[in-house]
Amino acid sequence: MYSAIRPLLFKLEAEKAHDLTLKSIKLAHQLKLLTLFTQKIPDKPRTVMGIDFKNPVGLAAGLDKNADYVEALSGLGFGFIEVGTVTPRAQEGNPKPRLFRLEDEQAIINRMGFNNKGLNHLIRQVNNRNDKLTLGINIGKNKLTPNDKAIDDYLLGLEAVYPYADYVTVNLSSPNTPGLRDLQFGEPLRHLLEQLKTKQQTLATNLGRYVPMVLKVAPDMAEEDIRDVADALLSFEIDGLIATNTTITRPIPDNTLHGCEAGGLSGKPLMPLATQAIQQFYSHLGSQIPIIAAGGITEPVDALKKIEAGASLVQIYSGLIYQGPDLIKDIVRVI
Numbered sequence: 001m002y003s004a005i006r007p008l009l010f011k012l013e014a015e016k017a018h019d020l021t022l023k024s025i026k027l028a029h030q031l032k033l034l035t036l037f038t039q040k041i042p043d044k045p046r047t048v049m050g051i052d053f054k055n056p057v058g059l060a061a062g063l064d065k066n067a068d069y070v071e072a073l074s075g076l077g078f079g080f081i082e083v084g085t086v087t088p089r090a091q092e093g094n095p096k097p098r099l100f101r102l103e104d105e106q107a108i109i110n111r112m113g114f115n116n117k118g119l120n121h122l123i124r125q126v127n128n129r130n131d132k133l134t135l136g137i138n139i140g141k142n143k144l145t146p147n148d149k150a151i152d153d154y155l156l157g158l159e160a161v162y163p164y165a166d167y168v169t170v171n172l173s174s175p176n177t178p179g180l181r182d183l184q185f186g187e188p189l190r191h192l193l194e195q196l197k198t199k200q201q202t203l204a205t206n207l208g209r210y211v212p213m214v215l216k217v218a219p220d221m222a223e224e225d226i227r228d229v230a231d232a233l234l235s236f237e238i239d240g241l242i243a244t245n246t247t248i249t250r251p252i253p254d255n256t257l258h259g260c261e262a263g264g265l266s267g268k269p270l271m272p273l274a275t276q277a278i279q280q281f282y283s284h285l286g287s288q289i290p291i292i293a294a295g296g297i298t299e300p301v302d303a304l305k306k307i308e309a310g311a312s313l314v315q316i317y318s319g320l321i322y323q324g325p326d327l328i329k330d331i332v333r334v335i
Helices: 002-009 014-030 070-074 119-126 147-164 180-184 186-207 223-235 268-285 300-309 318-323 326-334
Strands: 046-048 051-053 057-059 080-086 099-102 107-110 135-139 167-171 213-217 240-243 264-267 291-293 313-316
Touching: 002 014, 014 070, 014 099, 057 326, 070 080, 080 119, 080 167, 107 268, 107 318, 119 135, 119 147, 135 147, 147 167, 147 180, 147 186, 180 186, 186 213, 186 223, 213 223, 223 268, 240 268, 264 268, 264 318, 268 291, 268 300, 291 300, 300 313, 300 326, 313 318, 313 326, 318 326
Parallel strands: 057 080, 057 313, 080 135, 135 167, 167 213, 213 240, 240 291, 291 313
Antiparallel strands: 046 051, 099 107, 107 264
16 A cells, blocks of 8 residues: 555655654554554564564664654554654754655655754653553754763763663764764764763663663764774673664765755665675674664665674664555565
């Protein structure tokens, strides 16, 4: 059915279609009609970071920034859902238009800019969530918070979401918040990870529950930077890595419609770059720190290549937009 609906959705401006689709999925879930769009997905359990996942296919952060649609999206058959990125204070994000489809390339460019309703809203949404749902919460810093104060936003985010998450993702890799990616490297990264790890250990002791913490990185890293990030992850015993976020490069034809728009590129053209990053990280991390693969998965063979490169789990977003919910089932069958 999705193949029939998609051409209609794609006639709408991308962000309007995004919002309409989420509202429609939620309504279908409430009316118990989601089975019209999905097929039953058999369990294929994986245990990663001490968490039991019913299957290895997750929804990447960015689709449901405010956790407004968690229960409905889980009804599509995902093994886990990651919501956010959420910042301490609500913010509108960048001016519209800020989301663009590159249909011929099965790609998306976004410069959303962490638009979200803030921590308080997200926590209200997940406070009474279904315990059977495996939930990751992705945290970031507000645009107006300078980098030398970024740790304050991340510590606040970690403490606020910790009781409600199965894992917490620290997002330092969005290209749409000025200067954010500078925090991925060198001393700023090590300083941030050290303080976050201390906070995680304190929360685990106080709440009697250990919640894994993962770092989400960009694909646009030199090999020496990947080595340094891997060393930092090992030094501070970070629980996992998500590789990768969107790219600021443009591995697409020069004449691609919307190809010159500013922002992060996701979808099929990202696949080689993101998979190479997984291979390079795995060469340094081995099995010591699990990798969650994201970036460019638009068909089952892409997910299989991610697993072969060293990933333990996969996440999709742009592939879901282009292929629909059947992609979840098709991937579960092959990995």
